[in-house]
Amino acid sequence: MQVTLKIFRYNPEVDKKFHYETYQLEAEETDRILDLLEHVKGYKDGTLSFRRSCAHGVCGSDAMRINGKNMLACKALVRDVGDTITVEPLLGLKVQKDLIVDMEPFFDNYKKVLPYFINDSPLPADGRERLQSPEQRARFDDTTKCILCAACTTSCPSYWGSDDYLGPAALVTAHRFIYDSRDEAAAERMHIVSETSGLARCHTIFNCTMACPRDIQITKAIGELKMTSLTGKLD
Amino acid sequence: MANIHQFEVVVVGAGGAGLMAGLYASRGAKTAVISKLYPTRSHTGAAQGGISAALGNYEEDKPEWHTYDTVKGSDYLGDQDAIEFMTNEAIEAVLELEHMGLPFDRTPEGRISQRPFGGHTNNETGKPVRRACHAADRTGHMILQTLYQQCLKNKVNFFDEFQVLDFLIVNGRTAGVVAVELATGELHTFHAKSVIFATGGHGRIFEVTSNAYAYTGDGAAVLLRRGLPLEDMEFFQFHPTGIYKLGILITEGVRGEGGVLINGAGERFMPKYAPTIKDLASRDVVSRAIYTEIREGRGVNGKNYVYLDVRPESVNKYAAMDGRTNPNGSAYTITGEQVLAKLPDIIDFCRVYLGVDPITQMMPIQPTAHYTMGGIPTNKYGEVVIDDKKTVFPGLYAAGECACVSVHGGNRLGCNSLLDLVVFGKHAGLKAAEYAKQAEYQNLPAGAEADARSQFEVLRHGSGKENAFTISTELKKIMFDEVGIYRNEKGMQAALEKVKELQARFKEVCVTDAGRIFNTELLNAWELGNMLEVAEVITESALNRKESRGGHSREDYPNRDDNDWLKHTLVRKENGNVKIEYKPVVITKYQPKTRVY
Numbered sequence: 001m002q003v004t005l006k007i008f009r010y011n012p013e014v015d016k017k018f019h020y021e022t023y024q025l026e027a028e029e030t031d032r033i034l035d036l037l038e039h040v041k042g043y044k045d046g047t048l049s050f051r052r053s054c055a056h057g058v059c060g061s062d063a064m065r066i067n068g069k070n071m072l073a074c075k076a077l078v079r080d081v082g083d084t085i086t087v088e089p090l091l092g093l094k095v096q097k098d099l100i101v102d103m104e105p106f107f108d109n110y111k112k113v114l115p116y117f118i119n120d121s122p123l124p125a126d127g128r129e130r131l132q133s134p135e136q137r138a139r140f141d142d143t144t145k146c147i148l149c150a151a152c153t154t155s156c157p158s159y160w161g162s163d164d165y166l167g168p169a170a171l172v173t174a175h176r177f178i179y180d181s182r183d184e185a186a187a188e189r190m191h192i193v194s195e196t197s198g199l200a201r202c203h204t205i206f207n208c209t210m211a212c213p214r215d216i217q218i219t220k221a222i223g224e225l226k227m228t229s230l231t232g233k234l235d
Numbered sequence: 236m237a238n239i240h241q242f243e244v245v246v247v248g249a250g251g252a253g254l255m256a257g258l259y260a261s262r263g264a265k266t267a268v269i270s271k272l273y274p275t276r277s278h279t280g281a282a283q284g285g286i287s288a289a290l291g292n293y294e295e296d297k298p299e300w301h302t303y304d305t306v307k308g309s310d311y312l313g314d315q316d317a318i319e320f321m322t323n324e325a326i327e328a329v330l331e332l333e334h335m336g337l338p339f340d341r342t343p344e345g346r347i348s349q350r351p352f353g354g355h356t357n358n359e360t361g362k363p364v365r366r367a368c369h370a371a372d373r374t375g376h377m378i379l380q381t382l383y384q385q386c387l388k389n390k391v392n393f394f395d396e397f398q399v400l401d402f403l404i405v406n407g408r409t410a411g412v413v414a415v416e417l418a419t420g421e422l423h424t425f426h427a428k429s430v431i432f433a434t435g436g437h438g439r440i441f442e443v444t445s446n447a448y449a450y451t452g453d454g455a456a457v458l459l460r461r462g463l464p465l466e467d468m469e470f471f472q473f474h475p476t477g478i479y480k481l482g483i484l485i486t487e488g489v490r491g492e493g494g495v496l497i498n499g500a501g502e503r504f505m506p507k508y509a510p511t512i513k514d515l516a517s518r519d520v521v522s523r524a525i526y527t528e529i530r531e532g533r534g535v536n537g538k539n540y541v542y543l544d545v546r547p548e549s550v551n552k553y554a555a556m557d558g559r560t561n562p563n564g565s566a567y568t569i570t571g572e573q574v575l576a577k578l579p580d581i582i583d584f585c586r587v588y589l590g591v592d593p594i595t596q597m598m599p600i601q602p603t604a605h606y607t608m609g610g611i612p613t614n615k616y617g618e619v620v621i622d623d624k625k626t627v628f629p630g631l632y633a634a635g636e637c638a639c640v641s642v643h644g645g646n647r648l649g650c651n652s653l654l655d656l657v658v659f660g661k662h663a664g665l666k667a668a669e670y671a672k673q674a675e676y677q678n679l680p681a682g683a684e685a686d687a688r689s690q691f692e693v694l695r696h697g698s699g700k701e702n703a704f705t706i707s708t709e710l711k712k713i714m715f716d717e718v719g720i721y722r723n724e725k726g727m728q729a730a731l732e733k734v735k736e737l738q739a740r741f742k743e744v745c746v747t748d749a750g751r752i753f754n755t756e757l758l759n760a761w762e763l764g765n766m767l768e769v770a771e772v773i774t775e776s777a778l779n780r781k782e783s784r785g786g787h788s789r790e791d792y793p794n795r796d797d798n799d800w801l802k803h804t805l806v807r808k809e810n811g812n813v814k815i816e817y818k819p820v821v822i823t824k825y826q827p828k829t830r831v832y
Contacts, residue, residue: 137338
């Protein structure tokens with residue numbers, strides 16, 4: 001089938017402002033949008049720039065806007081998005097070149113929620129694992145799936161409106177540790193996410209949940225954090 | 236203005252091995268981790284099924300069984316001292332990950348959950364044993380996340396999206412690396428006492444692969460250009476179950492949970508090839524079985540694929556026929572909900588890419604290029620050894636898939652890759668820091684980045700008569716067809732000639748992007764150069780080894796030949812020519828014998 005692929009282009013070394021370029025391609029309906037971008041880069045315009053690595057939705061490199069929605073280019077198939085396809089960089093992060101955005105502010109927010117396991121108590125005397133029941137493990141399973149692709153955070157109008165909002169991805173990371181029965185820094189993290197740059201900026205718009213390529217129930221996770229912030233209870 | 240940095244230890248690559256090395260090295264020395272990707276994008280994150288350790292959380296298991304299984308899996312080419320070292324460290328390594336917060340799945344008692352995997356056996360009964368410690372089917376993702384998080388906690392220095400182009404040698408010792416910062420195009424020199432390569436594999440040289448775009452053999456190629464040897468490059472693993480055409484990995488954990496392989500005639504065929512452990516035989520054995528079925532006309536609809544069936548009714552039927560039991564002795568059964576809970580990503584991949592729901596439909600699969608067994612030769616401490624006399628190159632280390640210890644020999648056992656990353660990443664980090672504490676910095680020569688710069692200049696000034704993508708596509712096809720699962724003299728000779736032709740044509744490539752900022756065209760062209768280098772030494776090594784062993788299956792030499800070939804290949808380039816030498820295999824407890832599953 002023939003597809004029309006319209007791509008946002010911006011090269012700061014050449015262009016004063018961005019523009020779009022349109023390519024007509026032969027494609028299969030099972031082709032990934034990433035395959036189309038690779039084809040354009042390989043045979044039509046080598047200067048087209050984008051990030052990619054695993055090509056099957058687990059590394060988080062190629063989040064971008066496809067027909068207005070945040071998706072991973074390697075997980076969006078032609079049959080899902082149709083034969084007229086517009087590809088643009090994520091919103092809310094500075095465009096560095098074409099589909100590549102500056103990820104540093106995103107990772108800076110991630111780092112603010114103490115994104116690492118904290119437990120300073122002695123290890124079990126036998127040196128074995130800290131015990132955790134399957135139920136306790138299931139409590140935070142959903143938020144362990146996050147691949148830090150930024151599709152959620154850059155779909156959030158609250159994030160577009162204020163750079164200092166931690167954003168859904170950082171809150172997902174906070175959730176992953178706060179509800180881990182083995183972790184001891186829940187109170188500290190709750191304090192961080194309860195500041196004005198945190199939970200209060202979430203207005204339950206659900207864009208993040210819709211955007212997540214890992215199907216994490218992000219709005220639900222943030223809701224649970226809000227409930228904990230109100231009640232002080234972790235379960 | 237030159238960008239010069241000084242770190243006692245520089246780690247190249249930020250997957251599981253690089254992060255573990257960075258974590259341990261930074262405890263004893265000033266350390267930087269340089270990665271061409273953001274660390275969490277690394278290919279470790281694509282590993283699914285588990286990490287092996289004889290924890291015995293469900294049933295009896297012991298490191299000795301793990302050792303023997305690994306030796307047997309390697310087709311006796313693995314070095315037994317290193318294998319024993321790894322399997323003995325395995326339990327502590329997995330527990331350390333748990334202590335770092337890794338969210339493993341749990342047993343009812345709250346311990347780390349384990350599942351059966353290919354080639355993991357109870358050595359007394361020969362039956363599969365639950366040795367793969369897992370976090371659903373995203374174990375690698377959880378290892379990568381956990382290690383990155385611990386590095387942040389411990390304030391490890393990262394240089395993200397920096398591509399290392401060259402390794403600097405002064406006075407026969409390590410002096411540092413040269414890298415390009417992708418965001419600016421500027422070259423940076425990292426002056427170092429120790430350098431640890433943890434750059435992953437090179438599966439992207441094959442047409443159908445589970446590997447990430449980043450897997451272009453950069454570390455191996457950089458060192459090859461500096462005259463260092465590579466070991467056992469002819470050994471590459473083809474994983475039996477990749478998604479048809481796309482190559483995306485479907486974990487062996489599917490078969491661990493009871494899934495079976497079915498041919499075009501609707502028959503379960505693995506019992507013919509591996510009567511005892513059937514669908515859970517070693518990967519090389521299963522991949523060859525699938526190819527044999529296809530060649531003999533039993534692919535699905537006459538095509539080059541078969542089915543992987545994890546529908547609960549099929550799993551339960553075959554589990555009953557096999558007499559499979561739960562740890563408490565009851566008959567093993569599974570429900571659709573349990574399949575979904577244990578293998579969520581696999582279900583998702585099939586639904587997204589195939590429109591197939593594995594709970595109710597069979598998955599079309601074919602073998603996919605998966606894992607680099609060969610690589611930069613090291614000892615069990617991650618020190619790079621450059622000859623058959625165990626001579627260590629001062630200050631140079633390698634760990635993970637880019638390294639060849641060799642614990643995987645001719646064929647890697649499932650779940651031993653994640654274990655390898657953690658164990659040898661740690662020891663490489665420790666050794667590199669220890670060395671850095673007693674070594675002096677070598678003086679950097681003026682213009683240390685000149686060679687790196689000229690590699691790029693060549694790519695910017697070719698005639699433009701050739702297209703890099705076309706060369707890449709032709710390379711992948713010939714390597715998959717002729718240096719793939721089955722190999723023979725004629726096919727490999729044709730592949731070698733083709734690779735040389737492509738190397739010549741590569742000189743006519745011209746990068747059209749003249750910019751500096753995120754010049755990914757230039758980066759990809761440079762990576763293609765690496766793939767061509769690596770493909771050449773793989774093919775030469777494979778042509779040279781006139782036997783079949785592990786993943787190296789020759790139609791013209793179908794048997795293993797321990798008299799002539801129980802030895803490692805060391806390959807290097809001298810004045811543009813490939814030179815092959817050998818080094819002995821370390822055998823301690825297990826004398827080679829016929830390998831039957």
